[in-house]
Amino acid sequence: MKIQAKPKVGFYGISGCSGCLLTVLYEDCFLELLNLVDIKSFPFIKENNYEGKLDYCFIEGTVCFDEDILTINKLRERSNKIIALGSCACFGCVPSMGNFRNKEKIMSFVYPKHNHLKETPPTPINRHIKVDYHIPQCPPDKKEILEFIKCILTEREFNPTKNPVCFECRKKGNHCLLEDNKICLGPVTSGGCNALCPTNKTVCYGCRGPNPDANYEAFFKMLKKSKHTNKEIKDKLETFAGLAFKEKEGDSSKWLEK
Ligand code: SF4
Ligand code: SF4
Ligand code: SF4
Structure with missing residues (x-):
């Protein structure tokens, strides 16, 4: 019987907080991965990261600078499959709020000493390179990362919930937080996190991105009936996946102005 070689896998980060990568390191996820795949690159723990071809390349972070575009283009060339890991890579996450706020103010506040970096509008990686798989959430769930790896190893389709x-x-x-007159994005956000935030009495901020089958118009109508302003609703939508929510219907204001 021919023994299959373990797939060559690399983990990389562009502009992000490293929380996604740390999730992989925590809670035995990394040890389990070591048994399943050949990890060639991983920031923090590999002294010499590999420069050759990869079967699967996980990328964490948002494209915020020209350097990020160069990095992901090189990774695309070297990799058979690219996986956007976490809400930053999938949707732009918190940095993408910069698309909806005053850019100069944000740059001078966040990077007062790094103005040599050439800023680019904060965007998810799929706006720049072809992405084969998305594993969203901020940070992503280690169980979903392992499930993805097991799917590729057994040639099963990776099929996150559509609910x-x-x-x-x-x-x-x-208890539903909408009943407390809070803006919870659960009705319009893709599941898969086991309702992590509402279970901990915090509203959903949409970090797993827009649900393709959601009735956005009805949801916004209901929020507005509960006297929430357009600004309150927009602020919530723009926190983690604003660009994706906008893309979903062309422009979120289309729902909100009604
Ligand atoms: S998705 Fe969340 S945990 Fe991951 S890099 Fe972005 S902010 Fe950090
Ligand atoms: S996710 Fe939010 S809106 Fe949906 S049932 Fe839970 S608390 Fe209510
Ligand atoms: S409840 Fe919403 S914000 Fe919280 S982890 Fe799930 S998708 Fe993300």
């Missing part, structure tokens, strides 16, 4: 966060939330019997 919204509300589905998992109701299944857990949580």
